[in-house]
Amino acid sequence: MNSEKVSIIIPVYNVEPYLAECLNSAISQDHGNIEIIAIDDGSTDASRSILEAFRTRHDNITIKSIKNQGLSVARNTGLEIATGEYILFLDSDDFIEKHTVSTCLKAFREHQSDIVFFSAKIFFDGVDESTGKRFRGERALPLQNKSFSAQSFFNQSIKLGSYLVSACLYIYKRHAFGDIKFYPGILHEDNLFTTRLLLENQHAKMACISDKLYNRRVRPDSIMTQKKQEKHINGLLVVAEELLKLDLAKENSEAGLALNQFIKTTLTIALDACRQAYGNNFPYHARKRLIVLFAQTRFKHKKVKSIVLSAFPELCTIKQSMKKILLLERPYS
Secondary structure, eight states: OSOEEEEEEESSSOOOOOOOOOOHHHHHHHOOOOOEEEESSSSTTTTTHHHHHHHHHHEEEEEEEEOOHHHHHHHHHHHHHOOOSEEEOOOOTTTEEHHHHHHHHHHHEEEEEEEEEEEEEEEEESSOOGGGGGOOOOOGGGGTTTEEEHHHHHOOOOOOOOOOOOOOOOEEGGGGTTTTTOOOOOOOOOHHHHHHHHHHHHOOOOEEEEEEEEEEEOOOSTTTTTTTHHHHHHHHHHHHHHHHHSSGGGSSSSHHHHHHHHHHHHOOOOOOOHHHTTTTTTOHHHHHHHHHHHHHHHOOOGGHHHHHHSSTTHHHHHHHHHHHHHHHHHHHO
């Protein structure tokens, strides 16, 4: 049914070696009614020239150049231009299978859903495959080839430890989710965007298919492989802050508890990123934000002590020193 128009939004920033493969995968889709929207986010390499060369050969490609503002702004710019009923995000160093769109549209019709989730193949390009354990592309088996309410899918994904937040691993109907946009200027923006899609529309329905339709490249100097810095930590903390603003975060419902679990996991990852970036000497403002956000998140009280010690590791050193002093001062029996 080629009347169903799909907008493929591709943010582009200095991806000269990979861009042609990405664009070819979008152009080659076996569904006929597709618009490709490429947002050049201030590239300084030959990416813009590659985009222009493709546009001269394909009339369904739209290019817009903006000053470099990051992935969120580039995707939001694409959303403003898009005219399709369905939205698919594609990162410009990755590529999709030829039947990605048609397979998802078939699932939309079969399940009467608002989102269709799929899986990814992970491949390594210039990166040691031993680092691959933290890169997941498949969803848990109990989730595959089933339909759920969006909130139920979120709950089950959290329970199974199989919540993949990547905005590139699903197609969604834009009219079903209002005007949800990506939070500008942060990393880990997918954690917030995907979670809001699943939780803010209580009537949304989704399907999860087992097909591996997305090919994700793990390469040097990408956001996921680069050394953790303050921008990674800040992005995770902003995600937690924004999710805590949702009414659902205050509820004792299954979805509310699952959301709090996800927020806690996000903060734990932020804490680990702090250790990677700063060792035991990470900035006081980061410690303070972590403690405040942990305090707003529901978790078992017995973990409070371990959280405080994690945020202030020097307390462990003080504790050990005090033990030694007490042992030295203890009178002989």
